Amino acid sequence: MTPLSLGKDLVGLEHLSAEQLRLILDTAEHFKEVSERPIKKVPALRGKTIVNLFFEASTRTRISFEFAEKRLSADTVNVATSGSSISKGETLVDTARNLEAMRIDMVVIRHHASGSAEFLGKRIGSNVINAGDGKHEHPTQGLLDILTLRDRFGKIEGLKVAICGDVLHSRVARSNIWGLKKLGAEVAVCGPHSLMPRSIGELGVEMIPRIDDAIAWADALNVLRLQLERMTSGFIPSLREYNRVFGVTRERLERAKKDVVIMHPGPMNRGVEIDSDVADGPFSLILPQVTNGVAVRMAVLYLLAGGTPEPQQTGGNE
Amino acid sequence: MTRPILIKGGRVIDPSRRSDGVADVYLAEGRVASVGLNITGEDGCLIIDAKGKVVTPGLIDLHVHLREPGFEDLETVATGAMAAAAGGFTAVCAMPNTDPPLDNQGAIGFVISQAQKAGKARVYPIGTISLGQKGEKLSEFGELMSAGAVAVSDDGKPVMSSHLMRTAMEYAKTFGIPVADHCEEITLAHAGAMHEGIVATKLGLKGIPSAAEEIHVARDIILSELTGAHIHLCHMSTRGSVSLIRRAKDMGLRVTAEVTPHHFTLTHEACLGYNTNAKMNPPLREWADVEAVREALKDGTVDVIATDHAPHPYDAKEREFDDAPNGILGLETAFGLAITELVRPGIVALPDLLYRMSTRPAQLFNLPGGSLAVGAPADIAIFDPEAEWTVEPSRFYSKSRNTPFGGRKLFGRAELTIVRGRVVYDRANA
Numbered sequence: 151m152t153p154l155s156l157g158k159d160l161v162g163l164e165h166l167s168a169e170q171l172r173l174i175l176d177t178a179e180h181f182k183e184v185s186e187r188p189i190k191k192v193p194a195l196r197g198k199t200i201v202n203l204f205f206e207a208s209t210r211t212r213i214s215f216e217f218a219e220k221r222l223s224a225d226t227v228n229v230a231t232s233g234s235s236i237s238k239g240e241t242l243v244d245t246a247r248n249l250e251a252m253r254i255d256m257v258v259i260r261h262h263a264s265g266s267a268e269f270l271g272k273r274i275g276s277n278v279i280n281a282g283d284g285k286h287e288h289p290t291q292g293l294l295d296i297l298t299l300r301d302r303f304g305k306i307e308g309l310k311v312a313i314c315g316d317v318l319h320s321r322v323a324r325s326n327i328w329g330l331k332k333l334g335a336e337v338a339v340c341g342p343h344s345l346m347p348r349s350i351g352e353l354g355v356e357m358i359p360r361i362d363d364a365i366a367w368a369d370a371l372n373v374l375r376l377q378l379e380r381m382t383s384g385f386i387p388s389l390r391e392y393n394r395v396f397g398v399t400r401e402r403l404e405r406a407k408k409d410v411v412i413m414h415p416g417p418m419n420r421g422v423e424i425d426s427d428v429a430d431g432p433f434s435l436i437l438p439q440v441t442n443g444v445a446v447r448m449a450v451l452y453l454l455a456g457g458t459p460e461p462q463q464t465g466g467n468e
Numbered sequence: 469m470t471r472p473i474l475i476k477g478g479r480v481i482d483p484s485r486r487s488d489g490v491a492d493v494y495l496a497e498g499r500v501a502s503v504g505l506n507i508t509g510e511d512g513c514l515i516i517d518a519k520g521k522v523v524t525p526g527l528i529d530l531h532v533h534l535r536e537p538g539f540e541d542l543e544t545v546a547t548g549a550m551a552a553a554a555g556g557f558t559a560v561c562a563m564p565n566t567d568p569p570l571d572n573q574g575a576i577g578f579v580i581s582q583a584q585k586a587g588k589a590r591v592y593p594i595g596t597i598s599l600g601q602k603g604e605k606l607s608e609f610g611e612l613m614s615a616g617a618v619a620v621s622d623d624g625k626p627v628m629s630s631h632l633m634r635t636a637m638e639y640a641k642t643f644g645i646p647v648a649d650h651c652e653e654i655t656l657a658h659a660g661a662m663h664e665g666i667v668a669t670k671l672g673l674k675g676i677p678s679a680a681e682e683i684h685v686a687r688d689i690i691l692s693e694l695t696g697a698h699i700h701l702c703h704m705s706t707r708g709s710v711s712l713i714r715r716a717k718d719m720g721l722r723v724t725a726e727v728t729p730h731h732f733t734l735t736h737e738a739c740l741g742y743n744t745n746a747k748m749n750p751p752l753r754e755w756a757d758v759e760a761v762r763e764a765l766k767d768g769t770v771d772v773i774a775t776d777h778a779p780h781p782y783d784a785k786e787r788e789f790d791d792a793p794n795g796i797l798g799l800e801t802a803f804g805l806a807i808t809e810l811v812r813p814g815i816v817a818l819p820d821l822l823y824r825m826s827t828r829p830a831q832l833f834n835l836p837g838g839s840l841a842v843g844a845p846a847d848i849a850i851f852d853p854e855a856e857w858t859v860e861p862s863r864f865y866s867k868s869r870n871t872p873f874g875g876r877k878l879f880g881r882a883e884l885t886i887v888r889g890r891v892v893y894d895r896a897n898a
Binding site: 261268269283285324347348349350353 | 665669670671672673674783
């Protein structure tokens with residue numbers, strides 16, 4: 151019945167339409183309730199087998215996907231790089247084809263190389279969901295960030311969102327930019343120029359170099375994780391200076407709008423990009439983000455498996 | 469004794485003498501014997517009807533990777549020389565980044581002997597600048613030359629030490645050979661995977677700024693001024709490099725340059741979808757860069773077209789973009805791309821194109837060929853510039869298949885190739 155589908159794979163938000171994004175968000179809205187039940191399970195994906203293929207360390211995303219799969223009654227297998235044939239030098243495409251030979255339905259992939267999810271999706275028949283590929287995209291993170299903003303503000307259109315920090319290396323930033331722009335938000339990026347990708351303005355975002363100006367401008371701040379290796383590889387001089395110049399602190403938030411919200415994709419470096427009293431403070435939506443992550447992933451899994459946009463008609467307690 | 473060949477009724481273009489008109493070409497004893505109207509060859513000579521075709525000195529490619537010794541599963545001197553012949557090339561210069569590298573007489577001699585055994589296009593080895601291409605100690609240029617090397621280069625690896633480069637240029641000047649440099653300031657390129665720009669930003673791939681090439685080009689030009697040596701700049705890809713070379717030529721420096729067919733045809737957008745067949749170094753740049761290198765070919769700022777023919781196996785390209793090797797095949801698509809992208813749109817006239825693919829390369833590396841003057845080597849290509857064909861990698865003579873041009877419709881292809889007075893490729897019998 152649904153004229154709108156997501157296609158075979160979800161590799162990024164770049165190629166989704168506003169309608170497709172809204173479909174996922176609306177479907178996620180339905181699924182939120184499942185996680186609030188005493189028995190957190192619907193039979194929507196009963197009999198489907200899903201492989202979680204994680205080539206990179208992940209706690210939050212991996213567990214969130216696994217909960218989403220289990221709450222939809224799918225059978226899941228987790229593959230991590232260590233202790234598997236990947237550590238024996240098997241190529242990505244061989245790994246995937248072997249998994250597929252065992253008749254699976256979906257692969258959730260996290261990989262350090264940009265493009266790995268698209269690469270896989272083009273080579274196997276199963277649905278592929280990108281759980282973060284290098285510096286490219288992390289679409290379910292982008293979606294859960296947008297869902298969290300929509301919950302708080304009621305709509306995305308016209309919302310001013312500042313994405314702060316290491317945009318150059320951030321897949322979270324790219325997915326947020328694509329998704330937010332398509333839904334009509336105003337997006338700015340803020341951080342040192344040494345951590346900004348070339349021609350970022352061509353994506354329709356404004357560059358605000360100073361954090362104080364971004365804080366004063368924004369309805370919402372999405373504060374990116376600053377990886378320690380950015381300092382060792384020379385993109386910034388020190389974490390200490392980063393915190394002093396770009397850190398989101400309570401003092402700085404005094405210039406913010408009174409209903410400003412703070413998000414962070416995790417894991418946080420407290421005292422570097424964000425101070426504890428902000429992360430744990432009244433403006434923080436960091437834990438609601440995590441809660442929404444499960445619902446968004448349930449929606450994506452469900453829609454890619456061919457589900458209709460009205461999951462409650464097929465769902466229900468077991 | 470090879471049988472004499474009479475090529476009748478073709479449009480004979482000899483860029484070395486700026487001549488262009490219908491004529492017969494007679495080849496005997498491995499040389500051009502005469503060019504003129506109504507030539508009658510001796511009895512028993514091979515007569516080739518070239519009506520409606522273009523007869524020219526064979527193309528010469530100053531930059532190919534034949535992978536032998538060391539990587540014979542990707543290409544050999546024999547398969548590369550055959551691919552060259554099928555592309556209308558009668559001579560190619562083989563870069564020394566083999567395993568072991570061509571940094572000694574024995575290795576140079578091996579390539580020459582493999583080429584003689586193959587008996588297809590001529591193969592001129594290029595020796596390394598530094599031993600093992602390590603960028604530390606000069607190779608023995610005198611010995612490399614006496615074994616048959618025509619130039620020196622550490623291609624694939626830029627010479628980062630300005631002192632070593634200066635010494636190489638001074639020393640090469642002694643022997644009258646050019647130093648060919650791969651221009652890439654590697655601390656700035658910083659292990660990037662593609663051109664730094666909006667496409668890299670979207671794909672989340674690490675970019676290589678144009679400045680990484682241009683800084684190195686500028687250094688080499690300045691060293692050429694210091695030493696008076698002939699520096700040949702490989703595979704130029706940016707508009708900034710073009711303007712630096714233009715200025716160097718205005719100053720009268722001995723700076724020459726090449727551009728590849730892919731850099732005058734494609735932009736970084738070819739990498740969209742993580743197409744590893746569009747991954748190369750230098751990377752595909754922006755449209756303004758494509759326009760600049762086209763203009764440079766038109767006005768002579770860039771001297772020659774060279775393919776940078778770089779075979780890689782299917783498995784190596786069938787993987788994550790970051791991990792795939794750089795480079796694409798060039799020999800069997802170069803002429804078609806040049807006709808389609810430069811000649812048909814009216815950017816470069818056909819005789820000028822042939823000058824940049826035959827006469828001028830011969831001059832730069834001091835090679836035989838590039839001319840139809842009486843006594844010149846009987847290295848000839850016969851082209852049909854109007855032929856429309858589709859690139860089918862599975863039919864390549866090269867051992868490898870890595871090209872972003874598969875399925876592309878091109879105009880212009882080699883019909884017949886003659887080296888040393890012998891037919892080495894004939895499409896009709898291919």
